Amino acid sequence: MPKCLVCYKWTLDEQDIKIKPEDLSLDSSRAKGKISDFDRNAIEEAALLVEKNGGAVDALSYGTPTVKQSLKDCLSRGPEKAYWIADASAESADANVTANVLAAAIRKLGQYDLVLFGEGSSDQFNQQTAARVAALLGLPCLSFVQKMSVEGDVVKATRKLEDCVENVTVKTPVVVSVLSEINKPRIPSLKQVLGAAKKPNEEVKIADLGLKPEDLQPKAVRKSVKGFVMQRKNIIYKETSAAENVAKLKSSLAAEGLC
């Protein structure tokens, strides 16, 4: 019966983020939070594994103080207990910092058979956290997992690679990152939503994790984030014959190196 820990990120809902037309900067002042999309798949997979095999699921998240808003949503999706690390360092954390914090927290929380992640976060999609956490904990890492099962202490997984699928087995403990196609996250029922308030959650203080100041310094520093807006040239060729219009279009595309 596997003991699972699923790690998730509390991100801004990209649907609520507006691009300011004057400088393409992002306005997230009215954006609500959500559990990162791939991480919902990870939570669902952990819940399904435990529903099938028995065991237990806990959840862990590291974020800014807003991470606390995620707990009921997370707990309504299956986990029995949620651990949360709220620290301002998460605002500028890169995958290195996030992995340092999560790995230290997992060491503190104790032994888990499976540590699950979504393949990447909805906001930055670095796809690095699971692999980095596995490296820090000295555990094997299965990434791009589209199907998995657990039999005793063996995890069987199908990994979707660029040009093939790979079937692998690995003994627990193991870190797994899942693709969105692995399952369809459940829509929590009303009783699951209301029941989430009765489940326990516990803050893990970052100061208690034994991290050095440099562990919380991002190596990749984000200087700016700007929206991408496609600018149309709105050129209309108005020659008398279609052939001339086509010729002009072709030379225009060639001038831009597009044909």
Next chain:
Amino acid sequence: MNFELTEEQQLIGQSARDFAKEYLEPIAVELDHSGTFPKAAVKALAKHDFLGLLLPSEVGGAEAGFVSYVEVIENLSRYSAAVASIVNNHTIAAYTIQNWGTAEQKKQYLPGMAKGEVLGGFAIYEHGPTPGVGPDALVAIKHDEGYVLNGKKAFVRNAGEAGVYVVFATTDPALGAKALTAFIVKADTIGIKIGEKLETMGLKGCPVADITFENVVLPETALLGAVNEGAAISAKALAVVSVAEAAQTVGIGQAAVEHAAAYAKQRVQFGKPVATLQAIQTLLAEVATDCHLARLGLQNAAALIEEGKPFEVEAAMVKSFLVRLGSKMLLDTCQVEGGFGYSEFMPLPRMFRDIAGTNLLDAPGDFPEKLIAASIA
């Protein structure tokens, strides 16, 4: 003063939106064309506890409160107001039994209704000017062991699909509505005939039909509340459901304005998206404002209901506001989308028909103003 929904209320609203996107969006057009009762969607609603939302946990309900309920109805209505109507009519029947039923009646009916195994219907209207009056009035005559019902109820929603109806009949034709009395009637009771399904303008998929009662014998235990208490029960129940119907209207309006805004951003005229034109911005802004203000009003009324405080005047104000502006929301959003918006392959015509239903049904246009005026003059 706090205008924020609680975390649970927000999550319940989000669950309803996710549910509606997954289960209702794919069937909304087909439902509008065929008018077929959406059995699979109703089963899924039950699985997610939406049919027992207001009921207490002792009978298997989620006990989520009325503010959560209007959040759910608004979010369901964004994708299918017809399905939201099915939920509303089921819920108001369950609400009535919960509030006026005996312990035995609650035990007998509510667990099945909370699980969605038994759908509820609410039979109040008649073809006469008011229930209990006219040649087709449903009359309940007292006998030694109970009542015998004869007559007809009109425009009963969930008719033919409900397993149990809350039915209002007069116990004295001479007194008419003053002798209105509520009964719980099982759909398979001998003498009940469901009429032909009424073709409606909108909210298709939520069945509407007349129900004829021919010598329907009911035991004393079918009585809901006291004899001649029916007018008070129905007035309270209809006031409650009018708040939920306001949530339907706001859900439709919100979906319409979001659709129109998305359209306006991608529709290019005069070399730029029409969303940049002041005339279009004005239309979108007015509809968004109407939705926002109506939502605040109905959430206020819902909170009063949840707290057990008087809410009827606030509910009437919301109804009055939306009767005036609900259809205008759809006219304006259609205007934004021009000829495309008027076309049946776009969702706005369906929403237009649906919003007419949520505005017209359950509270006549002149009713709310009368109540509001009486509260101030």
